[in-house]
Each structure stands twice: as C-alpha cells, then as structure tokens.
Amino acid sequence: MSILVKPDTKVLVQGITGSFGARHAKLSLDYGTQIVAGVTPGKGGQLFEGKVPIFDTVAEAAQVTGATASAIFVPPAFAADAILEGVDAGLDLVVCITEGIPVNDMIKVKRAMEGRRTRLIGPNCPGIVTPGEGKDSHGGCRIGIAPGYIHKKGHIGVLSRSGTLTYEAVWQLTSKGVGQSTCVGIGGDPVNGTSHLDVIKLFNDDPDTHGIIMIGEIGGSAEEEAAAWIAEHCSKPVVGFIAGATAPPGRRMGHAGAIVSGGKGTAAAKIEAFRAAGISVAETPSVMAETLLKRM
Numbered sequence: 001m002s003i004l005v006k007p008d009t010k011v012l013v014q015g016i017t018g019s020f021g022a023r024h025a026k027l028s029l030d031y032g033t034q035i036v037a038g039v040t041p042g043k044g045g046q047l048f049e050g051k052v053p054i055f056d057t058v059a060e061a062a063q064v065t066g067a068t069a070s071a072i073f074v075p076p077a078f079a080a081d082a083i084l085e086g087v088d089a090g091l092d093l094v095v096c097i098t099e100g101i102p103v104n105d106m107i108k109v110k111r112a113m114e115g116r117r118t119r120l121i122g123p124n125c126p127g128i129v130t131p132g133e134g135k136d137s138h139g140g141c142r143i144g145i146a147p148g149y150i151h152k153k154g155h156i157g158v159l160s161r162s163g164t165l166t167y168e169a170v171w172q173l174t175s176k177g178v179g180q181s182t183c184v185g186i187g188g189d190p191v192n193g194t195s196h197l198d199v200i201k202l203f204n205d206d207p208d209t210h211g212i213i214m215i216g217e218i219g220g221s222a223e224e225e226a227a228a229w230i231a232e233h234c235s236k237p238v239v240g241f242i243a244g245a246t247a248p249p250g251r252r253m254g255h256a257g258a259i260v261s262g263g264k265g266t267a268a269a270k271i272e273a274f275r276a277a278g279i280s281v282a283e284t285p286s287v288m289a290e291t292l293l294k295r296m
Contacts, residue, residue: 012061213289
C-alpha cells in the first residue's frame with residue numbers, strides 16, 4: 001500500500017504547456033505516472049506529447065478523464081485560483097509546486113478549503129512520490145519535481161519541509177537497499193495545506209509503512225505538535241532531523257516559514273521535543289537513514 005497516491009492514480013497537470021510544467025509532466029509520464037490530462041485555459045483541444053488531452057478547465061478535465069489528483073505549475077499570481085479550481089472540481093488531492101504565492105492569497109485559500117474534501121500538499125513543495133514495482137521503481141506515481149530514479153519501492157515513509165533533504169533521505173535509503181512506501185514534501189511556506197502531523201497519521205495507519213523519517217526546519221511549531229502526537233499514538237519507529245540549527249534568530253533562512261522569532265521555533269526546542277517523544281534524532285543529514293535502520 002501507500003498513502004495519498006498509488007500507481008493507478010489519475011493525475012492532471014495545471015500549467016502543462018509552460019516550460020516548467022511541461023518538463024516535469026514529461027518526466028512523470030516517463031516514470032509511469034498516469035497523467036491523463038493537462039489544463040491550460042485557451043488551449044483546450046490540443047495534445048501534450050501527442051497523447052495527453054489538454055482542457056480549458058479542471059472541472060472539464062476531471063469529468064472527462066476521471067482524474068482525482070492535480071499538479072500545479074502556474075505562476076504565483078494565479079496559483080491560488082488554480083488551487084481553488086481543483087477544490088471546486090472535487091479532486092481528492094492538489095499538489096502545488098509553485099513558489100512565491102503571497103501569504104494573503106494562501107490564507108484565503110485555507111479559509112475557502114474548510115470543510116471541503118480536497119487535500120492540498122504545498123505550496124512551494126517538491127510534491128509526492130509513491131514508487132512502483134518496475135525497474136528503478138518506474139510504474140509508480142510521481143506528482144511534482146522529485147527525481148524519480150532515486151526512489152525504490154519499500155516500507156519507509158519519508159516526509160519533509162525541505163525538498164533537497166527529502167531527496168537526501170530517499171537516496172540514503174535506496175543506496176542501502178531500503179525502499180519507500182511514499183515520500184511527501186510538504187513545503188516550507190508558513191501557510192500550507194498539509195502538516196507533519198497530517199502525514200504522520202497517514203503513515204501510522206498504513207500497514208505497508210514500517211518506519212518513518214520526518215524532516216523539519218526552524219520556525220513554527222508543527223514539528224513539536226507532531227512529536228506530541230507520536231509520543232502518545234504512533235506505533236512505528238520515527239527518526240527526525242531538524243534543519244537550521246545554526247540560523248541566527250530573526251533572520252529568514254531559505255523557506256518563508258524558516259524564521260525564529262520570540263524564542264519559539266528554534267532547532268533546539270524541536271530537537272528536545274523529538275527526544276522527549278522517543279523520536280531518534282539524526283545529528284547530521286548524512287546519517288538519517290542509518291539512524292532509522294538502527295531502530296528497525
């Protein structure tokens with residue numbers, strides 16, 4: 001099994017005719033992802049790669065093709081509307097890769113999504129990968145920008161605020177012959193759709209996920225909230241890593257959400273919360289997989 005997406009998940013791509021969206025839609029197709037539609041207003045009726053139909057709206061694309069998930073590769077000014085278009089179409093999952101969406105736009109999106117069925121991953125995230133059974137784990141589902149070839153089908157769940165650290169954890173596992181159930185990059189923006197805790201609960205309920213790597217960053221309290229839940233409810237070994245231990249207070253570091261203020265959100269506080277919850281802490285990024293395997 002896996003969480004959120006499976007090899008047979010039907011995916012549409014919003015912004016499939018842009019250079020960035022087209023590049024990653026092609027990579028997802030090559031990976032074996034079921035890309036069944038593209039959406040670019042005004043370009044309905046065209047074909048992408050000679051086989052994927054393009055529609056003017058998400059609602060039409062979902063109705064005609066049966067797509068239940070979307071990848072968003074549209075400019076920041078239009079990304080909030082793109083997310084809500086997926087919500088209004090009743091998609092199960094919307095994965096927003098776009099970086100630089102105004103915080104005010106995302107606050108409005110979060111409010112509009114309350115009580116709706118759609119789950120949002122992102123924005124400003126690498127997306128989600130459930131590896132497949134084929135060579136180099138092809139035949140899985142890749143939504144976003146993660147390099148498909150580093151993945152291997154298996155039983156470790158990976159979630160992270162950092163894209164590059166997601167890839168690092170995955171590659172460490174694969175290099176040791178250890179596969180992944182699903183890998184989720186939730187993004188580092190201060191207002192996002194899916195939290196560490198949301199994903200931890202899904203991994204805990206997935207019988208095919210036997211262990212978890214959880215990667216956080218300075219800023220906010222999401223990692224501490226997840227740690228508190230893990231201490232009480234999680235039945236699987238969890239390893240954590242917190243990026244940004246050397247970041248000076250009050251200065252933004254990389255992600256818009258990675259800022260320490262008011263004495264809260266420090267790496268030290270998060271690491272302490274992890275250890276108090278029984279989560280093994282990797283001292284450096286280079287030992288994330290090694291630290292988990294010692295717990296298995």
